Amino acid sequence: MSHYIGPDFLLENRYSKELYHDYAHSMPIIDYHNHLSPSQIANDVIFQNLTQAWIHGDHYKWRALRTLGIDEKFITGSASDKEKFLKWAYAVPFTMRNPLYHWTHLELQRYFQITDVLRPDNALAIYDEVGQKLQSPEYSYRSLLTHMNVAYLCTTEDPTDTLEDHGKIATANFKTKVSTAFRPDNAIHIDSTQFNSYLQQLSKVTGADISTYDQLCDALANRITYFHERGCRISDHGLPHLYSESSTESEIKSIFKKKIEGRTITQKEVRQYKCALLLFLSKKYHEYDWVQQFHLGALRNNNTRMYETLGPNTGWDSIGDWLQAERLSKFLNRLDSENALCKTIIYNLNPRDNEVMASMVGNFNDGSIKGKIQFGSGWWFLDQKEGMTNQINALSNIGLLSCFVGMLTDSRSVLSFPRHEYFRRILCNIFGKEIENGELPTDIKWIGKLIQDVCYHNARSYFNLEL
CATH class of the missing domain: 1.10.2020.10 (uronate isomerase, domain 2, chain A)
Incomplete structure (x- = not known):
């Protein structure tokens, strides 16, 4: 058996085919979140x-x-x-x-x-x-990216990263523009056994002592500036859920002091600290006009035996089932109340919460920016046909799909970029079926434009990309 995936794969009628082949297929790829290796790109492995x-x-x-x-x-x-x-x-x-x-x-x-x-x-x-x-x-690595028509990609780095490889890429003769996303999760997870050792790494990179909460904030602000000066315009956070616990400045300083002294902190104190630091970071992102991303809902490292043997990101994670709505609302509202809410993308991992997320983003789309707060594409366990379809439908029913910034790979493999094609075929088929059913007019030119916007133009505008 050969030619299993033909030209019309996933395209069920003539409208779907026309929309994909004439409008979606040739659009360049903007992959604004992935975990590709900057070193492999820089060295053109x-x-x-x-x-x-x-x-x-x-x-x-x-x-x-x-x-x-x-x-x-x-x-x-x-x-x-x-x-x-x-x-x-x-x-x-x-x-x-x-x-x-x-x-x-x-x-x-x-x-x-x-x-x-x-x-x-x-x-x-x-x-x-x-x-x-x-x-x-x-x-070669870069040739594979060029072959897939990748116009822009954004890797994901810890604040301690020197971004040396990104500097090499920037000076290389390479068509694809490559940037980074600032991911300070290690500084947020105060409940980690590695927290204190991470502070030492951050201290070494910044050249400053980090023995107080204020010094931590200064160090992170320093690294945000460092990243910004090297072209970073995006942050990312991988969290089970957002945090909404109130606290005083003195309480956060005390919690931090207890942690670095090796004393036990309570679960409430953990949540207070995480909320306070996330709010601090989000306000900094707003100052720099960044886009912040929150990947919510993963229950990580479930198999302790295998995690201890192989480490993180080796296949022991799953979908979590936390209640998301109230905490997310309070967190976004605190930033919005201070006029400090920057462009934000919320990714959901539990399909139960698709409509929750689709409705929540609408609460903070204030008319200042098209699609300011985004319900992100189906990710991880949901970046498959049904997961993408459900996310598209939830967003369409409750928000405006026409403002959506589209697909990303969220992958560690340079061979994952056909996932954009997969998404585009699914998107075109959804529209094509509704045209055929009489639920949408046979206005191929206008619907084709909307599809091109979702596939490329919306992301280019949202991230202020010069391509």
Whole structure:
């Protein structure tokens, strides 16, 4: 069986096809949140084989492999790259109806022109064919991005990062513009056992002592300035939920002092500290006219045994079920009340809360900026066909889809950019079906414009990009 994913994949009628092929397909990609390696971009890495480019670091694939009972040796362990790829090829036929099945074949086609369905009996031939291609400069890291028409991408860095690699990229002859997002989660998670050691790292980078809460704020403000001077205009936070606990200045200083002295702090004090520091940071973002992002709802590191063995971001996270609405409302309202609420994107991980988030952002869209507060695209466990459709429908029903800034990869792999195509096909099919059903007029030109806005123009305007 070959040519599984044809030109009209996911496009169910002539309107869907026209919208995708004539309007969405050729739009450049703006990927404003991902976890790509700036070092690999800066050095224009040549991958030695498909496993290095495709399987290393991909915890989506790792979870599927483990579910099939495949030993960790062939996932993150000591097996050779070829052995790991062959195990993935064995797994692929079992991933049907998981988005991995779609992504796998989109990626093989779009990057390597492999149209066969990946199976154990053709795995070695595909591994060898792609391995030969990857040795060519036409398949270097930057070339792969250029091939996918990526106009802009934004990686994600801790405040302690020097951004040296971003500086190298900026001076390289590279069409894609690359920036960074400021992610200070390590400074926020005061309940982490690594908090005090992280403060030492931050102190070393800033060259200043951090023994008080005020000094921490000064250090973070210093790093925000540093990032801004190097082109950063976006922040990001990965949190279970936002925080709304009230506190006094003296209480926060006392909580911080207790922590660095090794004394126990209560759960209430944890929440007070996190709320206070997030408010401080958000006000700084507003001063610099940044966009702030909040990825909410992940329950992380559930499997203690495996987390202690392999570390974070290795496939042990899931959807959390916290109540989001009231805390989110109070947090945004405190900033808005002080006229200190900058452009904000809220990402939801629990599908139960889609309508909650879609309605919440409307409370703070005050007419000052088009789409100022955004309900972000389906992410992580929800960046699949149903998850994207549900997010699009919730936003359409409660807000304005026409103002949406669209899709992002949120990925650690340079081969993940066909996810934008996946999103665009789903988006065009939603509109196409409603045209066919008579729910929307047959105004292809206008609807095509809206789709191009969602795919590209809205994000370009929202992030003030000069492309």
